Amino acid sequence: MHLPFWLTTALLFPVLLYQGKQARRTTPRLPEAGGSPCGQYGEGNPARRILVIGESTAAGVGVRTHDQGLASQLAKQIHERTGKSIAWHTFGVNGIRLGALLRELETAELPEADVVLLSMGVNDTTGFTPRFRFRQQLRELRQLLAPQYSVPILLLSVPPMHLFTALPSPLRHIMGWRARQLDNLYISLARQFPEDFRYLNYPVVTDPELLARDGYHPGHKGYRYIAEALADRVSLTNQGG
Numbered sequence: 001m002h003l004p005f006w007l008t009t010a011l012l013f014p015v016l017l018y019q020g021k022q023a024r025r026t027t028p029r030l031p032e033a034g035g036s037p038c039g040q041y042g043e044g045n046p047a048r049r050i051l052v053i054g055e056s057t058a059a060g061v062g063v064r065t066h067d068q069g070l071a072s073q074l075a076k077q078i079h080e081r082t083g084k085s086i087a088w089h090t091f092g093v094n095g096i097r098l099g100a101l102l103r104e105l106e107t108a109e110l111p112e113a114d115v116v117l118l119s120m121g122v123n124d125t126t127g128f129t130p131r132f133r134f135r136q137q138l139r140e141l142r143q144l145l146a147p148q149y150s151v152p153i154l155l156l157s158v159p160p161m162h163l164f165t166a167l168p169s170p171l172r173h174i175m176g177w178r179a180r181q182l183d184n185l186y187i188s189l190a191r192q193f194p195e196d197f198r199y200l201n202y203p204v205v206t207d208p209e210l211l212a213r214d215g216y217h218p219g220h221k222g223y224r225y226i227a228e229a230l231a232d233r234v235s236l237t238n239q240g241g
Helices: 003-011 013-026 070-082 098-107 122-126 131-145 171-192 220-236
Strands: 038-041 048-054 086-092 115-119 153-156 197-200
Touching: 003 013, 003 171, 013 171, 038 070, 048 070, 048 098, 070 086, 070 115, 070 220, 098 131, 122 171, 131 153, 131 171, 153 171, 171 197, 197 220
Parallel strands: 048 086, 048 115, 115 153, 153 197
Antiparallel strands: 038 086
């Protein structure tokens, strides 16, 4: 147990509860992206198949259609930089926590992929998922996907929620503290089990020009910005050959 965090949270609980309710009441709830959740840049058999799974960023919240979202933008960037055909597929559920995502994936029909990215953490941060449980669920995710995907899962860093100015203080600072704890867990797992996980950090998206109208999720430019930052590392990642 991370005692300083829980003591601080307990002391501030009435304020955090009020601010959390206010934030949910005043923040626009944007829908998931529409359109096809898959596509390809380039002709012929793809050299790489990218799969993004996770919460709102995988679900394309903040843009109208999935081809504006993270998986598509990442595939596009890699295609433009390498000249190779790149396929993409995204599977996300807005507002989901990792435990619920595991249950969704048990019955999901996922495509072939040699690059698998996980975009999670925000809802487990706001839901105060215990760190030991989050870690256990990540290991369960690896076991669940192992028969279909032998490649390491690329863990996208948990967003630094203390910089989410759409959230009031002290709520955003407590959320940022918790997000750093889960992000550090990602780093620890990637170091301990490099055959199962790899950690990918990406730049903070705080510029209003990059955000959707809720001031919280990336917009079209925001997803492109993240993709530009990740493309070279994903393209060069050794995914088991």
